[in-house]
Amino acid sequence: MERKIILENIEIDGIRLLEVYRENGGYKSIEKALKTMTPDEVVAEVKTSGLRGRGGAGFPTGMKWSFIDKKSGNPRYLVCNADESEPGTFKDRYLLEHIPHRLIEGMICSAYALGANKAYIYVRGEFKSIIGILNEALKECYKAGLLGKNILGSGYDLDLHVHTGAGAYICGEETALLESLEGKRGNPRLKPPFPAIKGLYGCPTVVNNVETLANIGWIVNNSGEEYAKIGIGRSTGTKLISACGNINNPGVYEIELGLPVEEFIYSDKYCGGVKGGKELKAVIPGGSSVPILPKNLILNTLAGEKRLMSYESLSEGGFITGSMLGSGGFIVYDEDACIVRNTYNFSRFYHHESCGQCSPCREGTSWLESVLHRIENGQGKMKDIDLLVSIASKIEGNTICPLGDAAAWPVAAAVRHFRSEFEFHVLHPEIVKNVKHGSLEKYLEIPVLTAE
Amino acid sequence: MNEKLFKYKLYVKNNNDVSFTPETLAKIQTIISHYPDGQHKSALIPILHIAQEELGGSLNVDIMDYVAGLLNITPIEVYEVATFYSQFYIDPVGKYVIEVCQTGPCAICGGEDIMNYLEEKLKIKVGETTGDKLFSLKAVECLGACGSAPVMQVNTEFHEFLDMQKIDEIIAKLRNESELTKPEELTWKERLS
Ligand SMILES: Cc1cc2nc3c(=O)[nH]c(=O)nc-3n(C[C@H](O)[C@H](O)[C@H](O)COP(=O)(O)O)c2cc1C
Ligand code: SF4
Ligand code: FES
Numbered sequence: 001m002e003r004k005i006i007l008e009n010i011e012i013d014g015i016r017l018l019e020v021y022r023e024n025g026g027y028k029s030i031e032k033a034l035k036t037m038t039p040d041e042v043v044a045e046v047k048t049s050g051l052r053g054r055g056g057a058g059f060p061t062g063m064k065w066s067f068i069d070k071k072s073g074n075p076r077y078l079v080c081n082a083d084e085s086e087p088g089t090f091k092d093r094y095l096l097e098h099i100p101h102r103l104i105e106g107m108i109c110s111a112y113a114l115g116a117n118k119a120y121i122y123v124r125g126e127f128k129s130i131i132g133i134l135n136e137a138l139k140e141c142y143k144a145g146l147l148g149k150n151i152l153g154s155g156y157d158l159d160l161h162v163h164t165g166a167g168a169y170i171c172g173e174e175t176a177l178l179e180s181l182e183g184k185r186g187n188p189r190l191k192p193p194f195p196a197i198k199g200l201y202g203c204p205t206v207v208n209n210v211e212t213l214a215n216i217g218w219i220v221n222n223s224g225e226e227y228a229k230i231g232i233g234r235s236t237g238t239k240l241i242s243a244c245g246n247i248n249n250p251g252v253y254e255i256e257l258g259l260p261v262e263e264f265i266y267s268d269k270y271c272g273g274v275k276g277g278k279e280l281k282a283v284i285p286g287g288s289s290v291p292i293l294p295k296n297l298i299l300n301t302l303a304g305e306k307r308l309m310s311y312e313s314l315s316e317g318g319f320i321t322g323s324m325l326g327s328g329g330f331i332v333y334d335e336d337a338c339i340v341r342n343t344y345n346f347s348r349f350y351h352h353e354s355c356g357q358c359s360p361c362r363e364g365t366s367w368l369e370s371v372l373h374r375i376e377n378g379q380g381k382m383k384d385i386d387l388l389v390s391i392a393s394k395i396e397g398n399t400i401c402p403l404g405d406a407a408a409w410p411v412a413a414a415v416r417h418f419r420s421e422f423e424f425h426v427l428h429p430e431i432v433k434n435v436k437h438g439s440l441e442k443y444l445e446i447p448v449l450t451a452e
Numbered sequence: 453m454n455e456k457l458f459k460y461k462l463y464v465k466n467n468n469d470v471s472f473t474p475e476t477l478a479k480i481q482t483i484i485s486h487y488p489d490g491q492h493k494s495a496l497i498p499i500l501h502i503a504q505e506e507l508g509g510s511l512n513v514d515i516m517d518y519v520a521g522l523l524n525i526t527p528i529e530v531y532e533v534a535t536f537y538s539q540f541y542i543d544p545v546g547k548y549v550i551e552v553c554q555t556g557p558c559a560i561c562g563g564e565d566i567m568n569y570l571e572e573k574l575k576i577k578v579g580e581t582t583g584d585k586l587f588s589l590k591a592v593e594c595l596g597a598c599g600s601a602p603v604m605q606v607n608t609e610f611h612e613f614l615d616m617q618k619i620d621e622i623i624a625k626l627r628n629e630s631e632l633t634k635p636e637e638l639t640w641k642e643r644l645s
Contacts, residue, residue, distance in 0.1 A: 132643035166537035183496035
């Protein structure tokens with residue numbers, strides 16, 4: 001079923017402008033929340049909706065909000081995470097570019113619910129044009145009395161500003177983001193204390209993803225109960241999926257949670273199948289930090305059930321045979337993709353982006369990169385493959401922030417599901433040295449023998 | 453001490469006079485006003501973007517010390533931020549900094565070929581600047597536009613769905629307009645305030 005919440009009306013000409021957005025029902029939720037509901041009632045609706053964080057971890061939003069310290073007497077802050085830098089993820093950029101007021105509307109309701117009078121949108125520095133778009137939109141809101149003092153005569157004040165990063169993936173991690181917003185290096189903080197207690201400037205803070213906040217207006221207008229009817233089980237609502245890689249229709253799609261993965265990949269409404277009529281080889285369903293799954297395990301679970309686009313179904317089987325919905329960065333690989341090269345590429349990414357605070361991550365990502373580089377270039381040994389697994393297991397769970405895990409999991413998964421490709425690289429250095437991408441087996445006349 | 457010992461020429465102060473125009477300073481005051489009293493250090497990253505754009509394309513010690521003075525913070529607080537974030541350049545760069553995405557999704561959609569082609573075309577390697585100081589070539593990580601891979605940015609403006617022909621057109625266009633000044637609305641200063 002087609003269901004649009006976040007991207008509703010996105011096709012309307014000029015929807016980026018306040019006037020057009022309002023003509024189409026925009027900002028109605030502000031009147032309702034600020035004038036007819038108490039902050040706690042808004043929080044309660046969000047709890048009922050079952051909305052879960054769309055930034056990657058999927059933590060229930062209403063619950064996160066209820067942790068905010070309202071007793072400290074310090075000012076409270078709402079911060080929107082628009083750092084979007086997880087490889088494969090480009091949904092927030094799409095939303096902000098086309099319908100920035102959806103986010104601002106959601107943020108006004110959310111800040112009201114949290115009792116925050118100041119809020120920031122942290123946008124990655126590479127999205128310079130988006131920063132311009134957001135500032136235009138904010139100016140329109142200030143002029144129309146939707147931001148600033150005494151919003152629409154409700155007595156509630158809110159200042160909302162855009163802040164920019166300058167090229168650091170780690171600033172997507174919420175505590176690194178707060179450091180960066182304070183004008184410092186993006187070094188994640190040890191938790192606890194959690195931001196809800198000590199966040200921005202040491203004050204109670206909630207950090208939410210763009211897409212999470214963009215849902216709030218709809219929930220206020222239509223109730224949490226209605227929202228909870230959309231989706232499947234504990235995966236309520238819709239999700240933006242950014243699909244890329246070897247597919248016919250790369251782009252951003254809003255799907256109702258629960259859509260079968262197979263339909264998402266092959267239907268012309270979505271990915272439109274694998275490009276060039278090739279076979280599907282593997283998918284990373286939730287951004288580069290989640291485990292890669294081979295064709296059979298992405299379409300069906302190990303138990304033979306159809307895999308669905310939902311938090312639960314994608315993680316069915318744990319990390320042995322499952323993956324995660326993550327940020328919704330859906331990367332598709334065709335039969336000619338080289339998993340080793342791809343894994344090497346991502347570990348270079350994580351090594352580059354490690355902030356360097358903890359040694360398992362700083363040193364471990366460097367090791368992963370160099371061992372994978374060696375294998376990819378035909379200089380690897382069989383024992384290097386187990387070395388990868390061993391390094392990954394030593395990073396996992398031993399770091400300040402989850403970037404370490406995000407670097408380790410994909411490597412472990414790639415070796416688990418595609419071990420024969422790693423072995424091929426070790427056994428056929430002459431081929432891998434000359435062929436940089438593509439399926440390598442086809443350069444062999446005889447079938448590959450693996451150690452398995 | 454021997455200058456060559458340092459990777460960054462971070463400690464070499466030339467004592468050149470640097471300053472923003474009064475108009476830019478006014479914009480900067482607006483940006484500082486976005487943060488609570490006493491938290492003006494928050495404006496550091498936005499100001500460094502503006503400084504880099506208006507004062508020569510990269511940051512040097514003179515510029516960083518000037519920014520420290522503006523915000524009333526110590527120079528080291530500026531250096532540590534400037535060296536952490538990949539969009540800030542400590543070494544001089546060309547007028548146009550071309551940043552090609554090299555991460556997974558772009559790589560499997562032809563990103564590697566784009567990089568090779570640019571190296572050939574500009575006759576420089578990644579990390580270098582052309583002799584006429586017009587182009588610098590850099591490899592960067594995912595730009596958040598993987599659906600339109602392969603992707604690159606030129607001075608933080610996106611170019612998507614790249615192929616060789618598009619590269620030819622972009623480079624030719626940049627060569628042609630290199631004498632013109634940048635439209636005001638495309639600057640950091642305008643977009644941030
Ligand atoms: C290394 C790393 C990078 C992250 N990058 C992002 C990001 O770009 N955008 C985002 O919304 N969340 C990102 N997150 C998740 C945030 O830490 C945080 O959980 C999220 O912003 C919370 O919002 P949500 O509950 O609305 O999802 C990242 C986490 C880690 C560990
Ligand atoms: S896990 Fe990595 S990125 Fe996270 S704090 Fe430690 S070193 Fe930094
Ligand atoms: S991988 Fe190139 S933009 Fe994301």
